[in-house]
Amino acid sequence: MEKVFEAYKDKIPKSILEEVIEKTKGMNKSEIKKMLEKVREEYEKSLLDIGEAVGIVAAQSIGEPGTQMTMKTFHFAGVAELAVPQGLPRFIELVDVRRAPKMPMMWIYTKDPKDYEKTVEIAKKIEELEITKIAAIREDFIKKRIHVLVDMDKLKEEGLDFEEIKKRLEKAVRKKAKVEGENDIVFDLKVSTLKALRRYTNKLEEVRIKGVPNIKKAAVIKQDGEYVIQTEGTNLKGIMALSDKLIDKRRVRCNNVKEIEEVLGIEAARETLLREAKAVLDNQGLTVDVRHLMLLVDSMTASGVVRPVGRQGVSGMKSSVFARAAFEETVRHLLDAALRGEKDGLKGVTENIIVGQPIPIGTGTVGLIMKKK
Amino acid sequence: MLGTSVYLNGKLIGFHNNPKDLVQTIRDRRRNGKLPYEVTVAYYEDRNEVYINADEGRALRPLIIVEKGKPKLTKEHIKLLKEGKLSFDDLVKNGIIEYLDAEEEENAYIAITEDELTEEHTHLEIHPALILGVCSIISPYPEHNSAPRVPMTSAMIKQSLGLYALNYRLRTDTQSHIMYYPHVPIVKTKFHKIVGAEGKPAGQNFIVAIMPYRGYNINDAIVLNKASVERGLGRTVYFRTYETQERRYPGGQKDKFERPKPEISGYRGDEAYRFLDENGIIEPEFKVNGGDVVVGKTSPPRFLEEIGEFGGMIEEKRRENSLAIKQGESGYVDLVLITESESGNRLVKVRTRKEMVPEIGDKFAARHGQKGVVGLLVPQEDMPFSQSGIIPDMCMNPHAIPSRMTVGYLLEALGAKVGSLAGRHIDGTPFDNEKERDLREELKRYGFKPNGTEILYDGVTGERIKAEIYVGVIYYQKLKHLVSMKMHARARGPVQILTRQPTEGRAREGGLRFGEMERDCLIGHGTSMLLMERLLEExxxxxxxxxxxxxxxxxxxxxxxxxxxxxxxxxxxxxxxxxxxxxxxxxxxxxxxxxxxxxxxxxx
The missing domain is CATH 3.90.1800.10 (RNA polymerase alpha subunit dimerisation domain)
Incomplete structure (x- = not known):
């Protein structure tokens, strides 16, 4: 039996072969043989021909349905009121690899995603809270003092301790504070200039009471029967630093490709790019074969860093001078090429069209070799 | 606070503490005739500004003034108007009707019909159709059409060929079209006369059968009766004026109208000059084609001296600079006009005339956003016919109706059918027209089916067409997009000097661009050699x-x-x-x- 499969080891990819082994359990030898032959046939049929213009076909396959995408920015109704770019704007965002998307978001799963109470608790813990949200900071220029007037109602709402806040503030400016009245934290600063006073104010304004930096909002939403924390603003590093007891780190998702690249590496970034691109198209009800998207995503990440499609990225990195000059910044590329004494091997499509030679694709891939006598 | 800013003709002239009073006073005075009627005033409460306008360039429109829910125009007035004892101007002078501009309209609350008037209304529309513009107001039954079709109609009315000016025989427009036998539409609106569309119509009443014709009218094509076309249906003339003058050059040199001599540089050959008289100007009623010279002209040399063939300076010859018919055009010389230009030079204008008989590809449109291109000219004997021998001028495909919901088209057909039987015009004014019920009633009296359908017989086989065919009369306009002026193809031809690539555009006999996306398609198919042929060899x-x-x-x-x-x-x-x-x-x-x-x- 093993021998039958052995013969196909080099003809069918391993994963498919394994599937065949699994599915043909209990069949007799001739049946399995027939099956393997059929699988091989199908596999070879689905392979690309040599010289197939995959890039152009991928571009057309994404571009054509892309014309039907809406230019709408969608507003979610309900708890998490977020203006999320969808459709074409989002797709452009992905392809351009913006440092930060218009709406950076994360989805965080807790250890026990069925427990609503606990999830909310963690969400509150993650959400960033700045002092300016619960208190007003006033400067007294004459007495050179800074008043931090804490809103006690909000304090209660957030479940915070007044003393705790005071301590945090003291730590931030490395000065002791007094409490006047019931909600006024006063910093009596011995400074001579107003500039110095303002410096302290700025420092105080930046104080974070709790939460992970940059997580501006954390809402709990229900997804497929599980409670997920959906955040506005991302901080993958910060979230990953949280305790394993709180969250399931392996399930953390993020829509900021650049950030994923920095924290988790290029493979994760590629995966995210692919997932996000597919999500955009699925969302619009457009069916594009994943392999087209994979080609796009691969060409963006092949160099080891995520590169945008365009002048700064994929197109600007082409090896041919002519291809680059034909795309954008013609003069710059030609001059630079002249300075470096570049050589164009005429290997690509664009170059050969410019020069007036058959393009090395499809029927142009074949050549002649002279037989030596 | 300075109070409300007051602007006169867009310039700040001062401030006022009681803007409402100010505005009311101005309005009262205008109504009393103490201020000219074209003064308008608008108060913007939110911005606390008053705008008084009395300058030129504002479109004004008349409205009936309403006070306490009662229009100032009474039955009495209308009676006097009918008797001719009162004029429209009197109504304006007496403050019954006033003119508003777009700005003052913002302060007005205008009722469209009299029965919707309330206490709050300030004005009443003279006629509900006046909410429409010039083009929409002369389309019949527009309120029965789906909304997007109405502006489409308006856009197409502007492209229709008709009698655009009565003095067209004296005019020398660069290009113009005149229809041979324009009709006043049978279904017209009350505004045709006011707008002037009755005296200068642009279209003809076609007898239309709404039925497919052997697939030649699919996708908005129309099938025309060839005999109707030969009788003059949809026929237009096309005038084109060519113009040249004897220009003066520095140094006392001048162009000269003459028959260029063969030794002149750039001589076009004897053939081209065959119509010219001794003055170098063509005479009327010659049939000319593209390239024929209508005015022979020579220009002085650009440089006085030039290096000759064997070196040494010789005098340069005069250049040929004649006025010739455009390549691809033809016609008869209609008019030759010799005058003087503004700068006192001798000026010649030559107008050519060409008959444009409807052909396959010409565009026609009804007044309901229903446009189509001629798909076939059918001999009369092959067109469907009715028992009484009526043969339609046109077959329009029924698929053009349901998805576009142009019910007005069907109403016009019904109305015009009645109109042509009764020998009168049918009123299709927007919001105020003859009702379908009455039209059906009348049609029945003339012995036709009240729903407008008729039994037709196939002209080719003579068999009765099983379905009952809706037959009516529709006013069709010939639109200015004529195939003969657009058709273009090229195999070989001129190239650009700089790039040696084919020229662009019909006028330059250009090639059709094989663009970037077309190129991508060939790459996608891997047809390398075909791509090379397109981009290089060709x-x-x-x-x-x-x-x-x-x-x-x-x-x-x-x-x-x-x-x-x-x-x-x-x-x-x-x-x-x-x-x-x-x-x-x-x-x-x-x-x-x-x-x-x-x-x-x-x-x-």
Missing amino acids: SDKVTEMVCPRCGIIAINDQIRKKAYCPVCGSTEVYPIDMSYAFKLLLNELISMGILPKLNLTDKV
Whole structure:
């Protein structure tokens, strides 16, 4: 039996072969043989021909349905009121690899995603809270003092301790504070200039009471029967630093490709790019074969860093001078090429069209070799 | 606070503490005739500004003034108006009707009909249809059409060919069309007369059968009766005026109208000048074609002296600079006009005339956003006919109706059918027209089916058509997009000097661009050789000699029949096929200070 499969080891990819082994359990030898032959046939049929213009076909396959995408920015109704770019704007965002998307978001799963109470608790813990949200900071220029007037109602709402806040503030400016009245934290600063006073104010304004930096909002939403924390603003590093007891780190998702690249590496970034691109198209009800998207995503990440499609990225990195000059910044590329004494091997499509030679694709891939006598 | 800013003709002139009073006073005075009627005033409460306008360039429209829910125009007034004892101007003078501009309209609350008037209303529309513009108001039954079709109609009315001016025989417009026998539409609106569309109609009443005709009217095509066309249906004349003058040049030189002599540089050949008289000007009623000269003209030399063939200075000859008919156009010379231009030069205008008989590809449109292109001209004997022998002028495809919901089209057909039987015009004014019920009733009285359908017989087989066919009369307009002025194809032809690529556009006998996306398609199909044929062989292929050592394009001395490298002088050069655009690129790179070199290898 093993021998039958052995013969196909080099003809069918391993994963498919394994599937065949699994599915043909209990069949007799001739049946399995027939099956393997059929699988091989199908596999070879689905392979690309040599010289197939995959890039152009991928571009057309994404571009054509892309014309039907809406230019709408969608507003979610309900708890998490977020203006999320969808459709074409989002797709452009992905392809351009913006440092930060218009709406950076994360989805965080807790250890026990069925427990609503606990999830909310963690969400509150993650959400960033700045002092300016619960208190007003006033400067007294004459007495050179800074008043931090804490809103006690909000304090209660957030479940915070007044003393705790005071301590945090003291730590931030490395000065002791007094409490006047019931909600006024006063910093009596011995400074001579107003500039110095303002410096302290700025420092105080930046104080974070709790939460992970940059997580501006954390809402709990229900997804497929599980409670997920959906955040506005991302901080993958910060979230990953949280305790394993709180969250399931392996399930953390993020829509900021650049950030994923920095924290988790290029493979994760590629995966995210692919997932996000597919999500955009699925969302619009457009069916594009994943392999087209994979080609796009691969060409963006092949160099080891995520590169945008365009002048700064994929197109600007082409090896041919002519291809680059034909795309954008013609003069710059030609001059630079002249300075470096570049050589164009005429290997690509664009170059050969410019020069007036058959393009090395499809029927142009074949050549002649002279037989030596 | 300074109070409300007051602007007169857009300029701040002061401030006022009681803007409402100010505005009311101005309005009262205008109504009393103490201020001219064209003064308008608007108060913007939110911005706390008053705008008074009395300058030119504002479109004003008349409205009936309403006070306490009662229009100031009474039955009494209307009676006097009918008797001719009162004029419209009197109503304006007496403050019954006033003119508002767009700005003052913002302060008004205008009722469209009298029965919707409330206490709050300030004005009443004279006629509900006046909410429409000039073009929409002359389309019949627009309220029965789906909304997007109404502006489409308005856009097409502007493109219709008719009698655009009564003095067209005296005019010398560069291009103009006149319809041979324009009709006043049978279904018209109350505003046709007011707008002036009755005196200068642009269209004809076609007898239309709403039925498919052997697939020749699918996708908005229309089938016309050839006999109707030969009788003059949809026929127009096309006038085109050519113009030239004897220009003066510095140095006392002048152009001259004359029959150019063969020795003049740029002589077009005897053939081209055959219609010219001794003055070098054509006479009316000659049939001219593209390239024929209508006014022979020579211009003085650009430089007084020039290097002759054998060196030495010789006097340059006068240049040929005649006025010729555009390539691809033809017609009869209709008018030759010799006058003087503004600068006092002798000026000749030549107008040609051409009959444009409807042909396959000409565009026609009804007044309901229903446009179509002629798909076939059918001999009358092959058109469907009714028992009484009525043969339609046109077959319009029924698929054009349901999805577009142009019910007005059907109502017009019904109405005009009644109108042509009764010998009167049918009123199709927007919001105020003859009702379908009455039209059906009347049609029945004339012995037709009240729903407008008729039993027709196939003209080819003579069999009765099973379905009952809706037959009516529709006012169709011939639109200015005529195929004969658009049709274009090219196999070989002129190329641009710089790139040696084919020229662009019909006027220059250009090629059809094989664009970037078309190119992508061929790449996608992997048809490398086809792509090369499109982009190279059919475009700007050249064979250049290249020096294999220097990689530079060699000089190809045609006279000495020798090709050599300009750098090393070697005559060992090889012919290389390339696009001329690429050769040009290499030259331009050299001009930038970059020396591109070609590396030659063996093909095999």
